[in-house]
Amino acid sequence: MYKAPIGEIAFALKKVADLEPAMEKGLLGELSPDLLDAVLEEAGRFASEKIAPLAEGGDREGTSVNEGVVTTPTGWKELYADWVAGGWNALTGPEEYGGQALPTSLSAAVFEMWNSASMGFALGPTLTVGAVEALETHGSDELKAAYLAKLVSGEWAGTMNLTEPQAGSDLSALKTKAERADDGSYRIYGQKIYITYGEHDFTDNIVHLVLARLPDAPVGVKGISLFLVPKFLVDADGSLGRRNDVFCHSVEHKLGIHGSPTCTMIYGDGSIDGEEAGAVGYLIGEENRGLVCMFTMMNNARLLVGVQGVGVAEAAFQMALDYARERRQGRSTRLAKGAEPSGQMSPIVEHPDVARSLLTMKALTGCARAIAYACGHATDMARATRDEASEARIWKERANLLTPIAKAFATDIGVEVASLGIQVHGGMGFIEETGAARLLRDARIAPIYEGTNGIQAIDLVTRKIGQSDGAAVSAYLAELAETVDAVRGRNAADFGATGDALAAALDDLKEATAFLARALADKDMDTALAGATSYLRLFGLTAGAVYLAKGALADTGRTERTHLARFMAENLLGETAGLKRQVIAGAASLAAAQAILQ
Amino acid sequence: MYKAPIGEIAFALKKVADLEPAMEKGLLGELSPDLLDAVLEEAGRFASEKIAPLAEGGDREGTSVNEGVVTTPTGWKELYADWVAGGWNALTGPEEYGGQALPTSLSAAVFEMWNSASMGFALGPTLTVGAVEALETHGSDELKAAYLAKLVSGEWAGTMNLTEPQAGSDLSALKTKAERADDGSYRIYGQKIYITYGEHDFTDNIVHLVLARLPDAPVGVKGISLFLVPKFLVDADGSLGRRNDVFCHSVEHKLGIHGSPTCTMIYGDGSIDGEEAGAVGYLIGEENRGLVCMFTMMNNARLLVGVQGVGVAEAAFQMALDYARERRQGRSTRLAKGAEPSGQMSPIVEHPDVARSLLTMKALTGCARAIAYACGHATDMARATRDEASEARIWKERANLLTPIAKAFATDIGVEVASLGIQVHGGMGFIEETGAARLLRDARIAPIYEGTNGIQAIDLVTRKIGQSDGAAVSAYLAELAETVDAVRGRNAADFGATGDALAAALDDLKEATAFLARALADKDMDTALAGATSYLRLFGLTAGAVYLAKGALADTGRTERTHLARFMAENLLGETAGLKRQVIAGAASLAAAQAILQ
Structure with a gap:
């Protein structure tokens, strides 16, 4: 069973994502190292003791719908109530609406734990976080007054309604219609698919954020507006009105x-007796500017989806390690040399091939975690420095740069690590009751939703490396180089060839970056x-490996982090040369070969 | 729906795995190019028209057991009868027992198609093939007379019973007991787990091949014997006797x-009223020499499991390509340049990132297919040249060398390609009805059973590269080098940098091989x-890429194969440098980091 690695997480936040210096400067509000530890410890306990035990049952039972009523797995409604009562939904919400306004990076860390315990359960609150952000940033005072406090507390839940059958990655093809009503509200008509927690029994009300198109809207993405559509209308006194x-x-x-209901939602088909057809909606932001509002939700949602990859990977690693320590098969060389009585079998963790799998899992999980936390921290720093425009821009661009990497690299890692976890279990891994297979099944959605990983890579290449004429990415690479230099400067035997391997990877990344900038x-x-996809992985591997080394430099008391950073550098960074080659020399053969696919 | 790629398969057999020259020399018995085409065409039709339509229902329905009676999915029993009536089970069986004695390579090709259509269905006959081989090679005349013809025809099915809860990869821990009976038969007592098609309703009788230990057997693997244990005893006249x-x-x-029942089997617990406890078994081969007999089954079974990887990968590629040609999202650069009317969306196959995924799927599938067929062909050539000891040994060692690569590389590819297939589908890929998810779920077992891929890698390194003091692997690498030289000699613009990329990969493989030989x-x-694992992948990628180039050289009329070989070489072979580094410079950091896992 999952045990929240709170020491590891706290270290990654403080020492790798640099929350420690930021807290020292008072840039993270009330957050102190002690508070941070306390939050992680409480969250870890809730994740391990309350959520994790309900994960397998929720997977087996799933959800069902009957005449529009969705039933969630046994115990999950009560679990959600318990979780809300603990104040967990309010962690990052604005203080004026009852939130604790704690940093995004800490939220990412806590969400990692919810996702390790049960990705299906954690997914619902992920959407609510996004709804809170969009409403807080772009909503009118009336809408905020009516909805925000209850979304912050978790009494109500939020959803994101983007996808339609013909409009997935390409939102320009949206057809859902919005019509203006006399009272200043709107009526929404259309069908949305793949709506996560679109309907459920966790909360009394569900607040849908819906992209739709006004009759006179321009074609394409410039004609999309964002609407708030509650499941139950809210009366003036705040009580629930009609359906x-x-x-x-x-x-x-x-x-x-x-355990997570993925719904097809029908808006405005006249299902309410005695009422005219049309779902009542309220505009968020300006007409035809919905995509801007939606991106507010999406940036954070993308980070939190990346965190799902980290969470599943951590759970898979723990499960595989537990198994590998218990399961005995064959004799390792240590046994063969007579260290244990003859006739006994070795725990499979001692076999080099199994150890390679487990260390790969641990190293990649650590890389993805560090990138995700650093991304969250950049968001927080942009907010903390908002009075100094130039510094805030630097941090904002840093967050923009890291978001697609956090999303795509970490979710790819999630699938990869979960699959390795099955392999470590041997035949047991294929049996559903073991739980390793569930982790792979859960992990597999994360590279797809919130913008496929292909879309993330395109975003990274076409929008992010060109920020401030390349200054944003250059500054980031220079920061990575400082760590690499520090590793080389340390000149410690335990690091082996880590410094050289990191430097080579960073050169590959720089070369690929320059090539793409020219293209x-x-x-x-x-x-x-x-x-694009090869570049994103090259970026993620290199940054992740540097972060592991940064952690090792900061943790002078123990050698474990140094060993892991060295394993990452000497064993897993060899991939970067090939990735660079794909970026700078792969396009011609790809273009030529595309004819095969016609 | 799957369409058997018979042209592609025939080409890979004839031109890449070199069946054409072997047929010309009359080394493959009655097999002629025409017969080969005819068999593939008939098999392809059966796979596409009869098996594939029952795959999804079989997955949804699954199997169940009630008081020892296993029910297979609706229609599968009739499908099996139909398949047996078509003579498909008898394809490779010995002629004196009603088989067609066709080559192993052709069998691998045909099994690829069964597996593309439904891996769960194809798995049963895979086990029967192994039972036939073990019985034919090691069984007494009496056992052959009683069982072989019906196993060859498929009237009865075979199973392999190795695994026990404490004995998976390590068979030395087997506990199942065998006791000698007065009539020369044996009584078997014990429990076996993960027995594929251990019980089902396809056939009137099931012939279990069971590893067990005699009371006076030496400890470890040298004390294991192989027994034939029929579900129903067979009377002297060949009719079915008691249960x-x-x-x-x-x-x-x-x-x-x-759809494939994975059974826990109980031997000899006295479940038959009025009979003494003990399952009646008959020795195959000699007492305490069971492992040798079992390896006869396993080598072929390993190849056929590799073929499962190829089959699933092919199915995943086809499904993803069909979707990518139909699904329209966004505008490719071709569209943006005005090649199609404005406002229209492009089929996603035109987006470079999607094309990269699809070409990666196709290239890796082609690599794995070529390796598997070449492995099968080496087995056939060893048989064809058995009168010339030195040549037969060369071929036998070639088959030994390629078997772990065919098994592990191809099944890893199966998982990788099936996962890419999901990704190409976007959200649809995660919906079970689409079918892409089933392919990943099916594919995931193949790296585990018939010896985990880690075991295959250890086998490759510790037993195969040392064959004939390294001469076997050297000769194979020299053959690959001939193709690389031919590519360079061709000096065709369409090949781009293929020759150089192949040469670099082959150098990596040679260097890694020499390093391991020294270790x-x-x-x-x-x-x-x-x-070991990194070496196996390095080997598979390099050999596979060379085979693609070999096919391109042989197919002078068209450029498609050249484009694919070039894509493979310029885009996917960059991995080899990193893999080589893992082999020759990764062990120290792995060993140091193992302490983290304790």
């Missing part, structure tokens, strides 16, 4: 996250896009 | 291959084992 014309039509039968300057989009 | 004391206790709830000579097992 709105939005219903769950069906829930999907999915590979994983079975973009030349408007050679085919070349830039062909290497 | 034997072997029963299915339960079937596993698995991640995938739901083994120095008895430095920790170093050799640490790099």
Whole structure:
């Protein structure tokens, strides 16, 4: 069973993502090292003791829908109530609406634990966080007054309604209609698919944020508006009014996250007796500017989806390590040399091949964790420095840069680590009761939703490396280089060839970055896009490996982090040379071979 | 829906695995190019039209057991009867027992198609093939007379019973007991787990091949004997006699291959009223020499499991390509340049990132297919040249060398390609009804059973590269080098940098091979084992890429194969440098970091 690695998480926050110096300067509000530890400890206990025990049952039972009413797995409604009562939903919400306004980085750390315990359960609150942010940033005072406090506390839940059958990655194809009503509200008509927690029994009300198009809207993404559509209308006194014309039509039968209802939602088809058809909606932000508001939700949601990858990877590592320490098969060389009585079998963790798998799992999880926390911290720093425009911009661009990497690299890692976890279990890994298979099934959605990892890579290449004419990415690479220099300067035997390996990877990343910048300057989009996915992985591996080494430098008392950073550098960074080659020399053969696919 | 790629398969057999020259020399018995095409066409039709339509229902329905009686999915029993009636089970069986004695390579090709259509269905016959081989090679004349013809025809099915709860990868821990009976037969007592198709309703009788230990057997693997244990005893006239004391206790709830019953089997617990406890078994081969017999089954079974990886990968590629051609999202650069009317969206296959995924799927599938067929062909050539000891040994060692690569590389590819297939589908990929998720669930077992891929890598390093003092692997690498030289000699623009990329990969493989040979000579097992998995992948990627190029050289009429070989070489072979580094420089950091796992 999952045990929250709170020491590891606290270290990554303080020493790797640099919360420690920020707290010292008072940039993170009331957050102190002690408070941070206390929050992590409480969250870790809740995740391990309350959520994790309900994960397997929730997966087995799944969700069902009957005449628009969705039933969640046994115990999950009570679990959610318990979780809300603990104040966990309010962790990052604005203080004026009852939130604790704690940093995004800490939220990412806590969400990692919820996701390790049960990704299907943690997914619901992830959406509410996004709704709070969008409403806080772009909503009118009336909307905030009516909805925000209850979304912050978790008494009500939020959703994101983007996808339609013909509009997935490409939102320009949205068809859901919004019509202006006389009272200043709107009526929404249309169908949305893949709506996570679109309907459930956790809360009395559900607040849908819905992208739709006004009759006179420009074509494409510039004609999309964002609306708040509550399941139950809210009366002037704040009490629940009549049922709105939005219903769950069906829930999907999915590979994983079975406890999380993935709904097809029907807006405005006239399902309410005695009422005219049309779901009542309220505009968030300006008409036709919905995409801007949605991106507010999405940036944070993307980070938290990246955190799902970290969470599942951590859970998979723990499960595999526990098994490998218990399971005995064969004789390791240590046994063969007579260290244990003859006839006995070794725990499989002693076999080099199994150890390689486990260390790969641990190293990649650590890389992804560090990137995600650093991304969250950049968001927090942008907020903390908002009075100094130039510094805030630097941090904002840092967050922008790291978001697609945190999302895509970490979720790819989630799948990879969960699959390795199955392999470590041997035949047991394929048996559902073991739990390792569930982690792979759950992990597999994360590279897809909140913008596929391909979309993330395109975002990184086409929007992020060009920020401030390349200054943002250059500054980040220079920071990584400082750590690499420090490793080399340390000259410690335990680091082995870590410094050289990191330097080589960083050179690969720099070279690939420069190549893509030139391709973009030349408007050679085919070349830039062909290497996008490889570039993102190259970026993630290099940054992650540097972060592991940074942790090792900061943890002078123990050698474990140095060993792991060295394993990462000497064993797993060899991939970067090939990735660089794909970026700078792969486009021509890709373009030529595309004819095969026609 | 799956369409058997018979042109592609025929080409890989004839031109890449070199069946064409072997047929010309009359080394493959009655097999002619025309017969080969005819068999593939008929098999392809059966796979596509009969098996594939029952795959999804079989997955959804799964299997169940009730008082020892296993029910397979609706229609599968009839499908099996249909398949047997078509003579498919008898394809490779010995002619004197009604088989067609066709080559192993052709069998691998045909099994690829069964597995593309439904891995869960194809798995049963895979086990029967192994039972036929073991019985044919090691069984007494009486046993052959009683069982072989019906196993060859498929009227009866075979199983392999190795694993016990404490004995998975390490068979020395087997506890199942065998006792000698007065009539020369044996009585078997014990429990076996993970027995594929251990019980089912396809056939009137099931012939279990069971590893067990005699009371006076030496400890360890030198005290294991192999027994034939029929579900129903066979009377002297060949008719079915009484029920034997072997029963299915339960079937596993698995991640995938739901249509295939994975059974816990109980031997000899006295479940037959009026009979003494003990399952009646008959010795195959000699007492305490069971492992040798079992390896006869396993080598072939390992190849056929590798073929499962190829089959699933092919199915995943086809499904993803079909989707990517239909699904329209966004505008590719071709569209943006005005090649299609504005406002229209592009099929996603035109986006470079999607094309990269699809080409990666196709290239890796082609690599794995070529390796598997070449492995099968080496087995056939060893048989064809058995009168010339030195040549037969060369081929036998070639088959030995390629078997672990065919098994592990191809099944890893199966998982990787199936996962990419989900990604290409976006959100649809996570919905079970689409079918892409099932392919990943099915594929995930293949790296585990028939010897985990870690075991395959250890086998490759510790037993195979040392064959004939390294001459076997050297000769194989020299053959690969010939193809690389031919690519360079061709000097065709379409090949781009293929020749150089192949040469670099082959150098990496040679260097890693030499390093491991030295480590083994120095008895430095920790170093050799640490790099085993990386070495196997390095081997598979390099050999596979060379085979793609070999196909391109042989197919002078079209450029498709050249484009694919070039894509493989320029985009996917960059991994080899990092893999080599893991082999030759990764062991020290792995060993140091192992302390973290204690």
